Amino acid sequence: MRLGEISENSIHYSLKDRSLRKVLNGEKLVTKLDESDxxxxxxxxxxxxxxxxxxxxxxxxxxxxxxxxxxxxxxxxPAAKLARREGIDFVLDPLGAHIKDNLSLHIDGLRTKDSAYASSFGISEVSVRVRE
Structure with a gap:
């Protein structure tokens, strides 16, 4: 796992979706919003x-x-291409997210630990080989 630096310009609070819906539907007044919203x-x-x-x-x-x-x-x-040129098997786990074609061309395998994603594709095992 790699951590970056927090971008000071990106720090802000947002209204949660459920709270926003309640305000828009008239179920909750703006003046009644609290920290949990x-x-x-x-x-x-x-x-x-x-x-x-x-x-x-x-x-x-x-x-x-x-x-x-x-x-x-x-x-x-670029990192995947470099690793593969150096003889490293490069496997991707996108956690169920769609991957773009330009990335899928440069990996040796696709793997997921997300069982819901795997079962939606009829995969009983959580590892799929993209190409040999």
Whole structure:
């Protein structure tokens, strides 16, 4: 797991969906909103770059035979290509999210630990080989 830095511009509170619906439907007055009606939102920056550097370092130093990336972001295409060029098996677990074609072209396998996602595709085992 890689942590980035919190972007100060991204820190804000948002009204939860259920609370917003109640206000819009007239079930709750704005003046009656409290802490439980809001959620804190913040965004990390630099995580993709740090993960990409980790992948490159592991591949160049030949410290691993395989990498399992838990993400579905096509920002990782260059890192996946580099790892595969270095002979590393690159497996992706998108946690049930759709992955773009340009990313699926550069992975050796697709795996998920999300049993609901796996069963929706009739997969009894949680690992699927994309290509040999």
């Amino acid at each position: 809001f959620m804190l939102n913040m965004q990390q920056k630099g995580v993709d770059m740090r993960i990409g550097l980790d992948i490159a370092s592991l591949a160049f130093k030949r410290q691993v035979d395989a990498i399992v990336l838990i993400a579905g972001d096509s920002d990782f295409v």
